[in-house]
Amino acid sequence: MTAPARLKASRARRPLQRLVQTLVGPAAFDFWASKLHPAWSWSRPLAKIVARHSESRDSVTLLLQPNRHWQGFRAGQHLNISAEIDGIRVTRSYSLSDTPRPDGRIAITVKAIEGGKLSRYLCTTARVGDVLDLGPAFGEMALPATPGGSLLFLAAGSGITPLMALIRNLAGQGMPVSLTLLYWARSREEVCFADELRRLAAQHRGFQVRFVLTRANAVADDECQGRIGAEQLSALVPDAVQRQVYACGPGGFVDTVRTLLAAQVPQFQAEAFTPPPRLIEESGTVQVTLAASGQTLSVPRGQSLLTALEAAGLQPASGCRMGICNTCACGKRSGTTRNLHTDVVQHEPVSALRLCVSSAASDLVLDL
C-alpha cells in the first residue's frame, strides 16, 4: 500500500475505531481478539513464536511473527521481550539476530543464563504458538548507509547476536567491505551460528571469521585460544587500528576492547550487557535518572525515594506516605530497590514502584 493510500485507509478506519473503543474499550477488545488469534491486540505489539531451533548447546533462536503494532527495526538493534512466568511479566532485552525480512518475521537468539529467569524460560519452556510482548526496537549500533572500507567485529558470548544481524545484512549486500569477525566463546559447543559463519566466509572473500575459545583447545583452522589482549589482537588482526570497530559482549569484555582500541581506530561502536548487581551496598549515594523529565540526581541509599526526591526539590505525586494508597507509584525501568517495610530487594523493572516505602540500592532509572 502506498503512503497516501494507507493514510486514507487509516482515516476511514478512525470512526470505526472510535466506535469500537467506546463500545468495548481496548482491554475488552484484547480479551476477545486473543480468543480469535493469540497475538491480536488493540494497540500492543505482540508476537507469536512460529519456530524455534537450537543454535548451540545453551542457545536457542526463536522466530517470531509480530502483529501489526510492531514498528520494525534496523540490523544491530535490540528490543525488550516480556513473557509471563508464574503470573509475573518478566522483561529482558535481546538483540535481533536477523536482518529485517520480507515476511516481517523477526528472530532473537537467546542464551540460557544460569539463574536467568526469562532466558531459561525462552530456552526451555517457551513453545511454538506462545505469545510474547514486544517493546520498540532500540540501540544505536548500526552500519553506515553505504558501508565500505575495512571493519572489525569483536563478539563475546551472546554479544554475537547484534553483530550476526550486521553480518547477515552485509552478506545480503554482497559483502561490500573487508570484514573480520573475532568471536570469543568458552567452548566450541557454546558457539552460535558456526556453520552459517563458515559458509559466509567461504562465499565472501572479504569476510573472515576466527572463533576464539577461552576454555577449550583450538582444533580447526579458524579456531584459536585465549582471552582478549593487545598481543592476541595484533597477532590475529595486524591492521586492527585501521578498521572501523564494532564490539559487543559482557561489560568487562567491552571495557577491555575500549581500552585497547577506542582511541586509535577511525570508528568505534560498542554495546555491553551486564547482569544485574547481586551485591547490595547499604550506604553512600546512587544516581537516579528521571527518564520523563531527563534529570539525573544523586540520592542517598537507604532513604525513602519519596523523601529523597522531595529533598532534591522535586514534587512527585504522593499520598499516604506509608505504602498503601499507591499514589506515588511510578515505573522503574532499571536498577535495584529495597522495600523499607519488608527489606525485599527488587532487581526487576516494575510498573508501580511505591516511592514512599522504597529506597535505592543501585543506580535507578524511573519513569518520572
Added chain:
Amino acid sequence: MTAKPANRPLSPEQLGHFAAELDALRARTAATLGQRDADYIRAIVAAVRYTGLAGRTLLFVGAIGGAFLPLLLWPACIAGTLLLALSKILENMELGHNVMHGQYDWMRDPHLDGKTYEWDIAGTGDNWRKTHNYQHHTWTNVRGMDDDVGYGLLRLFPEQRWKPFYLLQPAIAVIFAILFEWGVAIQDLRLGRWFAGKVNNATMREQFRPVGRKMAHQVVKDYVLFPLLAGPFFLPVLLGNIVANVLRNLWTYTIIFCGHFTADAETFAKASVAGESRGQWYLRQLRGSSNLAGGRLLNLLSGNLSHQIEHHFYPDLPANRYAAMAVEVREICSRYGQHYNTGSLPRQFGQVIWRILRHAFPSRPAEPLSAAASVASPLTGAQSSSA
C-alpha cells in the same frame, strides 16, 4: 442497639506487637503471590466479559426477537438485564476496585495496572484513586478528612453536626443509592464548595472536564450506542441498560455502606491521628471497618469487601487472599482483646439503615463507657460513637 463491645486497652508496647504480627501476616502472604492469583484475577476478567456479552446479547434477543415473538421479550430482557448487572458488579467490585488499589501490579500486566485501569462506571478512575485509595484508606473514618463519612450528604454519626436538612435524609439516602455511580463521579468535585463560592467557575470547569468526559462516555455507550445497535427495537435495550446500572448502584451502595457505617463502626477526630503509630493506624482501621459474614458467593459479589477489615489492613494485597488472611487476622484481634466487627448482610445493613434513620434527627455522642477505657485508649482524643 447492642452495647458497645469493650476493647482491651493496649499499651504502646502491646500495640507494637499487634502491628508486628499484622505486618508479618502481610509479608507471609506477599511472599507467596504468583500464578494462582494471576489465574484468579484473569478468571474474574473472563467472567466479566462473558456475563457482559451474554447479558447484552440476551437484551438484543429480547428486544429484536421479542418484536416478532412476544413470548421472548420479558424472559430474555430480564435475564439479559440481570447478567449485565452481574457483569458490572463483578467489574466494579472484584476487578476494578481491587485492580485500582494496585493489588495486581506485581503481575506487570498493562491491562491490570492500578494507575491506569479505567472502570465501567460514571466516575473516573483517577478521581477514585484520590478520594478512595488515598483519602478514604489513609484517613479512614476520620471526620473532616475521610469524605466517605456521609459523603458530605448524609449524617451517619452523632459527632456530625445536625442541620434541619438531615430530616430529609431517609429519602435522600434512597435517591443516593439509586444514583450512586453519579455520586461517586462528582464526589471529588466537592460541589458544595463551588455553591458556597469558595471555588471559582474557571477552576470548576477545569476539574469537571475529565469528569464530564467520562460521564458522556458512559451515557453514549450504555444509553445511545448499544440501544442503537437494536435499531427500531432500541427501547428494551435502553431500559435494560438503565436497570442494570441501577441494580449495580444499589448493590455497591449496600456493600460499601456496610463497610464503615454499622452500629459498632467508630469515627475519629482529626486530632487523634496526629503522630499515629503503625499499631494505632491498624487499630483505627479495625474500629472503623466491619465485615460481612456470608460465604464465597458474597465474597465474590462484594469484591471481597465482605473482608472490609482485611481490605483496610492490606488494601494493596490481592483481595482473593483476604478470606484466608481473615482467619489469622481474627485470631490476632481476639488475642489482643480487640472487637472484630462482623455479621450477616441483613444484620449489618439493618444497622446502617438504623443509622440513616436515627441520625436524621438530632443525636448526641454517647458518654465514654468508662473513664478507664477512655484514658487508656491508644487513639488519644478519639471519640467513639454509638447509635
